[in-house]
Amino acid sequence: MNGINLIALGMMFLLSPLFSFAWGCEGHKITDAIAYNHLSQPVKDSAAAYLDGVNFEDAGCWMDEIRSNHDFDYLKPCHYINVEKGESYKPSTGDNIINELNKVISQLKERSKHSKEENAIALKILLHLMADLHQPLHVGYGIDKGGNTVELSFAGHNSNLHKVWDSEIIRQSKITAADCLRISSSYFPNEISSIEKIDVLGWMNDSRSHLVEVYGFADGTVSETYITKNTPVIEKQLIAGGLRLSALLSEIFGKKG
Numbered sequence: 001m002n003g004i005n006l007i008a009l010g011m012m013f014l015l016s017p018l019f020s021f022a023w024g025c026e027g028h029k030i031t032d033a034i035a036y037n038h039l040s041q042p043v044k045d046s047a048a049a050y051l052d053g054v055n056f057e058d059a060g061c062w063m064d065e066i067r068s069n070h071d072f073d074y075l076k077p078c079h080y081i082n083v084e085k086g087e088s089y090k091p092s093t094g095d096n097i098i099n100e101l102n103k104v105i106s107q108l109k110e111r112s113k114h115s116k117e118e119n120a121i122a123l124k125i126l127l128h129l130m131a132d133l134h135q136p137l138h139v140g141y142g143i144d145k146g147g148n149t150v151e152l153s154f155a156g157h158n159s160n161l162h163k164v165w166d167s168e169i170i171r172q173s174k175i176t177a178a179d180c181l182r183i184s185s186s187y188f189p190n191e192i193s194s195i196e197k198i199d200v201l202g203w204m205n206d207s208r209s210h211l212v213e214v215y216g217f218a219d220g221t222v223s224e225t226y227i228t229k230n231t232p233v234i235e236k237q238l239i240a241g242g243l244r245l246s247a248l249l250s251e252i253f254g255k256k257g
């Protein structure tokens with residue numbers, strides 16, 4: 001490698017975000033596919049009218065795709081919230097996933113007061129953040145930056161806890177939307193109703209309840225046992241995110257906004 005390439009490589013490291021705060025796109029696509037599958041046709045049509053032919057799954061990845069666009073820097077803190085271990089959520093006016101979700105939900109309920117472009121952005125944010133909310137480390141502890149500073153060995157390579165939950169287990173266990181849809185089809189109707197009850201803070205707390213399992217690794221290594229134990233947790237969270245997103249979209253687009 002010549003000197004110029006080395007400098008270019010060094011610049012890439014310098015310019016890359018230090019920490020990740022996103023389900024891999026697989027996680028977003030699975031959640032959004034589950035939501036789409038559960039929607040009525042009129043709600044699908046009403047929401048799709050804002051996406052200009054882009055499907056839900058791709059629209060759900062938009063918030064990660066625009067990370068290098070400085071026009072949207074204000075959205076960077078909105079992928080997550082940190083609540084330290086043993087503490088409870090305290091309402092604030094800061095930028096975080098809870099405030100942003102509440103903001104876009106309110107906006108879309110009153111969409112006639114906003115431009116089509118503003119509503120399109122709000123919908124893409126909603127499609128994205130409902131998936132992020134269900135990744136426990138997006139609502140985890142600030143002390144380790146949602147697991148980003150917890151270095152771990154995963155399948156023989158260096159990784160970190162956040163990345164393991166964002167994408168590594170999904171890829172390693174080959175979790176697909178079809179698997180999750182099959183699992184969710186075995187849920188009883190009352191189970192689905194209970195999951196779908198609209199309660200953004202309750203959903204955050206449900207997600208945080210899995211932090212015990214998330215931190216249940218040993219010796220800085222992600223073992224096969226850990227992956228086997230947590231694959232169903234991730235599937236459950238992806239399904240819950242999808243069902244709850246579907247409930248929100250039905251509530252929003254099932255009525256005139």
Ligand SMILES: [Zn+2]
Nearest residue numbers: 021022079132
């Ligand atoms: Zn995100």
